[in-house]
Amino acid sequence: MSSKVFKLIAEEAHRQKYGLEMIPSENYVSxxxxxxxxxxxxxxxxxxxxxxxxxxxxxxxxxxxxxxxxxxxxxxxxxxxxxxxxxxxxxxxxxxxxxxxxxxxxxxxxxxxxxxxxxxxxxxxxxxxxxxxxxxxxxxxxxxxxxxxxxxxxxxxxxxxxxxxxxxxxxxxxxxxxxxxxxxxxxxxxxxxxxxxxxxxxxxxxxxxxxxxxxxxxxxxxxxxxxxxxxxxxxxxxxxxxxxxxxxxxxxxxxxxxxxxxxxxxxxxxxxxLKPSFKKYAAQVAKNAAVLARELGTVSETHLILLTLTEYGYGMGYQAQYALEEAGITVNKNTIPGEPASPFYPSGIRLGTPALTTRGMKEKDMVKVASWIKMVLEEIRSLDLPEEQEKRKDFLKEVRVKLHQNKNLKKIRKEVEKFAGKFPMPGVDDI
Ligand SMILES: Cc1ncc(COP(=O)(O)O)c(C=O)c1O
Missing domain, CATH: 3.40.640.10 (Type I PLP-dependent aspartate aminotransferase-like (Major domain))
Incomplete structure (x- = not known):
């Protein structure tokens, strides 16, 4: 292995294996x-x-x-x-x-x-x-x-x-x-x-x-x-x-x-x-999303959940994405319909189950994942986006530092890593 790139690929493989990949447009290939x-x-x-x-x-x-x-x-x-x-x-x-x-x-x-x-x-x-x-x-x-x-x-x-x-x-x-x-x-x-x-x-x-x-x-x-x-x-x-x-x-x-x-x-x-096993996979993706949505207090008829964070504060999408990332859970900030904050600093997150389902997770695992997500979101309460536009960039920089030092998030990350690491990762663990 001569290139520096292979070391970085190994680093990324570790991140993908020991985290919960919940961006709904992502998956693990065979x-x-x-x-x-x-x-x-x-x-x-x-x-x-x-x-x-x-x-x-x-x-x-x-x-x-x-x-x-x-x-x-x-x-x-x-x-x-x-x-x-x-x-x-x-x-x-x-x-x-x-x-x-x-x-x-x-x-x-x-x-x-x-x-x-x-x-x-x-x-x-x-x-x-x-x-x-x-x-x-x-x-x-x-x-x-x-x-x-x-x-x-x-x-x-x-x-x-x-x-x-x-x-x-x-x-x-x-x-x-x-x-x-x-x-x-x-x-x-x-x-x-x-x-x-x-x-x-x-x-x-x-x-x-x-x-x-x-x-x-x-x-x-x-x-x-x-x-x-x-x-x-x-x-x-x-x-x-x-x-x-x-x-x-x-x-x-x-x-x-x-x-x-x-x-x-x-x-x-x-x-x-084209194999029958794919049909089972697809059905499980939807079942998992429905359970995850229910646990997070919303609904999904698909593979994804669009979660409003207005109950946690104003313009909380970034803060939630950062906090979840610190806890080893990858999602993306997203606008919600009728966005009350800003398209650049939105009020929601988007998350889904295709990748977790590929790793073999089922409904009971979604209950666990949802409970971690809810615990993480508690940590962003009071971190509301400033109303003044010119203050937002610096505010979010400080939020990142604060969340990086947050002990509760560090603790959740350890639990997430232990949990995720138990599920084999296609392409790496040869499942
Ligand atoms: C509905 C839809 N169409 C098109 C695309 C674009 O695909 P790509 O990112 O491969 O260009 C995406 C990607 O997110 C998508 O969600």
Missing amino acids: KDVLRALGSILTNKYSEGFPGRRYYGGNEVIDKIENYAVDLAKELFGVPAAFVQSYSGSPANQAITMAVCEPGEIVMGLALSSGGHLTHGAKLNFSSIFFKAVNYTVGEDWKINFGELEALAKKHKPKMIWVGTTAYPFKLDYKKFRKIADEVNATLVADISHITGLIIGGVHESPVPYVDIIMTTTHKTLRGPRGAMILVTDRGLKRDPEIKGKIERAIIPGIQGGPHNHQTAAIAVSLEEA
């Missing part, structure tokens, strides 16, 4: 996924698509990509799949470019309501090069279909996104379809967060309702970082040219050579997702 990802396939250039490459020597790469595409089609029951997008954001860019001309109208859930940047957020390509219209959630935190329908009728979008990144409820694709049909919009589902739940039958599949689907491969699907674009029968009927448009958007539109090692690792993860 040893086989890691093997494919770390393989010699990274050496090869393959611009183009199987049978139509710009470079020679791609006969094996063609077989790998065709295999990944076939597995994706089988898993989701769709007639077309594309596996070359480097990640979710460029995949969403490719879909938008394939469906819309620059400047046309795209509708998506607002970032502040749990949507994703690429669905029309300010400063993102989706609102710089296209005209973005955002719909939101109501007071019950659920998608406001009345507003969505009114906005769609007013703006006549070319494309509507149905997809979320911080939304703890199931999605009603039928309702989205009805509205998309009323204005003749292409309906695109971004199922990145919930792919695993859909494969496992915990959530309804959008395939019968939408035209195109995008999913990242590294969240509940448990694959490498990457993404897939799927076209449904309905989507092909709507636009028989859509396959070529998506291909041209991927290359030459956005990307160059595909990451063949990543394609191979996606294929391995799709093989794993």
